[in-house]
Amino acid sequence: MAKVDSGNGGSRQLECDVLVVGGGINGAGIARDAAGRGLRVILCDKDDLGAHTSSSSSKLIHGGLRYLEHREFGLVRKALAERELLLRSAPHIMRPLRFVMPHAAGQRPAWLIRAGLFLYDHLAPREFLPRSSVVDLASHCAGAPLTPAFTRGFAYSDGWVDDARLVVLNAMDAHERGATVLTYTRAGAFERHAHHWTATLVRGATSEQVRARCLVNAAGPWAGRLAQVATGAAPARRLRLVKGSHIVVPRLFDHDHAYIFQHPDGRIVFALPYEGAFTLIGTTDVEFHGDPDSVTIGGPETVYLCELANRYFRRQVHPSDVVWSYSGVRPLLEDDAASAAAATRDYLLAHDTAGAPLLSVLGGKITTYRKLAEQAVDWIAPALAVQRPAWTASALLPGGDLFGTTPSSRGVLEFDHWVAAFQRRHDWLPPALALRWARAYGTRVDTLLGHASCIGALGDEVAPGLYAAELRYLLQHEWATCSADILWRRSKLGLHLPPGCADGIDAWIAAQHRPAGSVAVAEPA
Template identity: 60%
Template sequence: MNHRHTGSAEQAAPATQPTAPRDCDVLIVGGGINGAGIARDLAGRGLSVALCEKDDLAAHTSSSSTKLIHGGLRYLEYYEFSLVRKALAEREVLLKSAPHIMWPLRFVMPHDPSMRPVMMIRAGLFLYDHLARREVLPASETVDLRRHAAGQPLKAQFKKGFVYSDGWVDDARLVVLNAIDAAAHGASILTGWRCTDARREAHGWQVTLTDASGATQRWKARALVNAAGPWAAQFLREHAHLKDTKSLRLVKGSHIVVKKLFDHDHAYIFQNPDRRIIFAIPYEGEFTLIGTTDVETDSPIGKAQIDDSEIAYLCEQASRYFAKPVTPADVVWTYAGVRPLMGDESSDASAVTRDYMLDYDMNGAPMLTVWGGKITTFRKLAEEAADGLCKRLHNRQPSWTANAFLPGGDLSAWIGPPQRPDTDFERFDAALAERHPQWHADTRRRLARCYGSRIELVAGSQGLGEEIAPGLHEAELVYLHDHEWARSPDDVLWRRTKLGLHITDTQRQAVARWWAARWPTDARTEPMNTGDNVRTTTWS
């Protein structure tokens, strides 16, 4: 695949909130993956775009996924062939676009004879290998767990396993990179601004945005996009003064993080007696991520929290496979998000489709509502949304994102022409080590993963500067504030990075003090709850 390099995407995003005109072609409500992806695609086609997000980018569902770029092997059981094919085709497109935040991952499924029979699994994996073209990811295979490294942490009863390929993604950074690229193409990214009113007029929408202080902005847009995720139906009723035409099922997905349970680089997919599956994935070097649950919820959308029964469920199911039991006492961090799934008649939340629907209301100025979706198909969703909006707004620019790098993803200035996403990143890390031998190896690799070829924007000509917390320097904090819309320590520690998981509460407080001294009016009035789920007693 020949990637088209977009030079402006490698430039810095605006250092302050944009001062663009209050008129735009499209105003997007929602700063999750779908909203950011649509903003990027539309801005790259020359449309003027504004995106508003009431909190931080990826503050909710889009930073609470299982962090996989995957086709969804289990969806084959529900005959979701179209969704799986679409997701499988997107895996390598995404892997090639940003090899610093996405990479291939091999998954091991230990065979439990009491679950699905061998022939069913082999048939499913055959389809998984062949529903879409693969250039980078290897095919599935059967392994002897008595000899394979992945068998060592498991109970002795698991002798046979099936190995297949998918990918890993830093979900919150994926959202931010799309926003950076949108801004580089001229979009206005307005975090901390809630859309409080949207009224349709003859030739456009009159939109009011309000921030936490009560200040307002008024925008006029030719078209409006409702990418509010779990809030989509609520937004239509309460703010756009329209009837919600689709029903959403709000399903909470929760995850636990424990100290690492194995040393190899494969992940696991475990079959459970309730016919669901969970994953156990290498996470942040020192940990294992286990999830997810599927629990229908009517709790406040923005305050999703794991409950004790979900922790017990994930520990119990993981302990069915691992030789060393996983207990609630082992959990060092949790997170939960609410997935907005399309309503259907299924009584099983895990069987509800993860596909999306683009719903156009053309009774006047265009309104697009995005229903459902999954992170793997965000780019395709955005492309289809942009195609539809451009047709209605008489813009003839073609789609472009399938062959474009995300910001930081073009490593050619460091390594020459791209070869394979996984080996390209390793070559980039080696080149970075040569250029900055003074950097600690762990810090260098983390920065390489976060920022890719934008790394020099972080370090600048003055270097990394003072270390505020282990591995976190003032230059990175300034960069995240000035170029990635970080407006609180939580934005940095739990979304732009996951450093909050690696440092103590005392060290997190040191970051907060530094931040408050540098930007005393910046912190949001409503703190994010992500860090509250850290069990700080696990550190000495």
């Protein structure tokens, strides 16, 4: 826990070993690892946890099959080694996913795909994910939604993840190990000294000083800017900002497989089953030179994704069918690749010891976040004279202890059995709600439920299927502050609820912070 020093004049100053700026997946992962090694950690973000790039991914835990084409064998091996480890750590928010790649004349040769899949199967050990195979689309369930041109394909395994919840779970674990987590808190006014940093943390109209022995720059697309502000110099490696956009349309297929499509321009796009009633299609790769705070999908990107889907699916989609879209800016390492799609997805940890230590995180992807964090703290801890070993490879994330406290394949392979047992214990819960809670919270659903034994004990139904008990849990344990945090990051209920629900949720949250006995006064029109 960060130490609070009142100082000689009574002003409040926080003290910590490590100040992590950036509450995306890399920052949250580093905060978790560092706190678990006994370091005093403060994690702050100017917005919500995972509000930007880390909640705007393709939702995949994968080795990166297409990276083999660019000879990034080291990155693929590293990601594949992490894939099953991550699935075991949080089987409630992650699950195996089987991908089908339809094949037709004019695409990458079949022999090349088979060779790539052979490498993909063997670059790292696997415990429970099945190997790749050839698929007869005329008889396979994945063939029915496709146009008749596609009669054969290939299948392989990777994983799916609720990316925004993965960030939150890492922050929760960090907090439970002593870290202070500050959302909607901007860090600035950095001063570097020989053995410590000072910075100002600003939240709303309040500010406080923090003194940290080490500064971690995990600001994602803002990492270059933060390094410049903190030290007066840009990082040694430049970042290439690339916008990736996704669209969500009504469900295009009924089975539980995903698709990986080859486009004539050489790009790869995924079509994933999403939130039961939808299909997620993405992503694009567009060079980005604007403000990452205001990134949105462009019209040409929407058309591109629709046209690509229409090359494969019988059911045609149009921009007017898009029910939701999102965009994120990926901070990729500049490597002089000819196109954004070919730019490396590997990461670099930039160490700066010209004074108190500074670590800047450049690049990276969700699948390798845990390894990145481990390597980061392997450097930070000795720099601060702390000698504690790495630990996260054999640890569960909050809610992942379905069958004990040690990660195992059982949580992945027997998750449905765990859900069924949960539903039997709480047969008064509507089945759809019980399943959603099991998927979102795992064993932490017991904290959410408390002593409730009937639907009425959950409190007001603030929005359809969203009860006061869940809202209180999110506010008290997951740093949710508003409807956007809840509907689009802690959950994807925003896709399912009718218009106007967000206002009702915000009104309910505001009422929780209103002093007892006070009366709300309407603002003048």
